[in-house]
Amino acid sequence: xxxxxxxxxxxxxxxxxxxxxxxxxxxxxxxxxxxxxxxxxxxxxxxxxxxxxxxxxxxxxxxxxxxxxxxxxxxxxxxxxxxxxxxxxxxxxxxxxxxxxxxxxxxxxxxxxxxxxxxxxxxxxxxxxxxxxxxxxxxxxxxxxxxxxxxxxxxxxxxxxxxxxxxxxxxxxxxxxxxxxxxxxxxxxxxxxxxxxxxxxxxxxxxxxxxxxxxxxxxxxxxxxxxxxxxxxxxxxxxxxxxxxxxxxxxxxxxxxxxx
Amino acid sequence: xxxxxxxxxxxxxxxxxxxxxxxxxxxxxxxxxxxxxxxxxxxxxxxxxxxxxxxxxxxxxxxxxxxxxxxxxxxxxxxxxxxxxxxxxxxxxxxxxxxxxxxxxxxxxxxxxxxxxxxxxxxxxxxxxxxxxxxxxxxxxxxxxxxxxxxxxxxxxxxxxxxxxxxxxxxxxxxxxxxxxxxxxxxxxxxxxxxxxxxxxxxxxxxxxxxxxxxxxxx
Numbered sequence: 001x002x003x004x005x006x007x008x009x010x011x012x013x014x015x016x017x018x019x020x021x022x023x024x025x026x027x028x029x030x031x032x033x034x035x036x037x038x039x040x041x042x043x044x045x046x047x048x049x050x051x052x053x054x055x056x057x058x059x060x061x062x063x064x065x066x067x068x069x070x071x072x073x074x075x076x077x078x079x080x081x082x083x084x085x086x087x088x089x090x091x092x093x094x095x096x097x098x099x100x101x102x103x104x105x106x107x108x109x110x111x112x113x114x115x116x117x118x119x120x121x122x123x124x125x126x127x128x129x130x131x132x133x134x135x136x137x138x139x140x141x142x143x144x145x146x147x148x149x150x151x152x153x154x155x156x157x158x159x160x161x162x163x164x165x166x167x168x169x170x171x172x173x174x175x176x177x178x179x180x181x182x183x184x185x186x187x188x189x190x191x192x193x194x195x196x197x198x199x200x201x202x203x204x205x206x207x208x209x210x211x212x213x214x215x216x217x218x219x220x221x222x223x224x225x226x227x228x229x230x231x232x233x234x235x236x237x238x239x240x241x242x243x244x245x246x247x248x249x250x251x252x253x254x255x256x257x258x259x260x
Numbered sequence: 261x262x263x264x265x266x267x268x269x270x271x272x273x274x275x276x277x278x279x280x281x282x283x284x285x286x287x288x289x290x291x292x293x294x295x296x297x298x299x300x301x302x303x304x305x306x307x308x309x310x311x312x313x314x315x316x317x318x319x320x321x322x323x324x325x326x327x328x329x330x331x332x333x334x335x336x337x338x339x340x341x342x343x344x345x346x347x348x349x350x351x352x353x354x355x356x357x358x359x360x361x362x363x364x365x366x367x368x369x370x371x372x373x374x375x376x377x378x379x380x381x382x383x384x385x386x387x388x389x390x391x392x393x394x395x396x397x398x399x400x401x402x403x404x405x406x407x408x409x410x411x412x413x414x415x416x417x418x419x420x421x422x423x424x425x426x427x428x429x430x431x432x433x434x435x436x437x438x439x440x441x442x443x444x445x446x447x448x449x450x451x452x453x454x455x456x457x458x459x460x461x462x463x464x465x466x467x468x469x470x471x472x473x474x475x476x477x478x479x
Binding site for chain 1: 327328
């Protein structure tokens, strides 16, 4: 092969590769940009659908509310205070939890929910009564189940002491076994459950099947689901984590002390 | 000529099926077949990507320098897959969330690059598109069979329509949870391969190594 042909081949290789890359880049960007409004609309529709589930959970406990009565706020989990510098409408909790800059590693001994990382902030909803005091608190909670991450809305009373409802909105547990956490029969157990004992110790959770109905935790805990030990443990860990000091603990403490 | 085109399209269905004969693309076949609807959507996307990918590679095959052909092929395939993913996220949002990363992973599906490199680089546009569609359909056929079996025995439903009532809802059907876990797809695909090869013994591979018979009997 002569030197000239070789050079021509090299130039042609670069030329063709650049042309292919350019056309592909053009196509991909054009499609991505033109579909962006539809993507946004889908994500917004998903957020509204999740809010509908919150409303459903509230009407299950006899407190029908409209979308407008939910006050969305972002909480700084490190201090337990509201952080109004973040707009709740654009806050993406899943994204925040996966980015190093907006999340922290959960110490292994505190990671009872098996989450590994937790976002620095969380978006919560508040419902106020006629005298503008907090009447109900709705918190997003999540934890590792048997084969998926469980995600739920946890509804607490205005003092953050009593669980009013727990509504799962996303999970991939085994149908007919772990997936029974979303059945109304099981969810009903979470109604009016005190989370702390008189000494202020967190007692809420899912009762271990071996503990029996007469264990000292009976009044604070719900029955597990037979055959779904790992899912039940996951729900237990999830409740303990998010109501504990590394979850919403500081926030709930501030709510109790009426600093908010 | 008409005949050979027909053959290009139909041979990959059973005689030269990418999944059961060439054992390619198994990873995604395990992941997206827990239900029939995800299997159907995945099949559709793979057929589109294969047809368009093979077609475009065939169009530029004479301009493509040998030294950079793989990178150019991958660029084309990756772009098509990203476009497909974007379109799914826009028009089939719920299903695309369930398919999650597996749409993106079509880029690494050996069938797509395999057809581009082995067929589209040496054939004209129309046969290449037909070959792409044919291989896509061959992959789809297996995916749909596996998806239907897994959803039916795992949940008692097809396309989310409940056919058998599970015992948890008072019926007489005990869902086979194994079917919803990845190993079951291995068993079913293995069964299909066995079925095809017992009908078409030509597909049975010759053992590459045979143990040498021992000459020393030790007696």
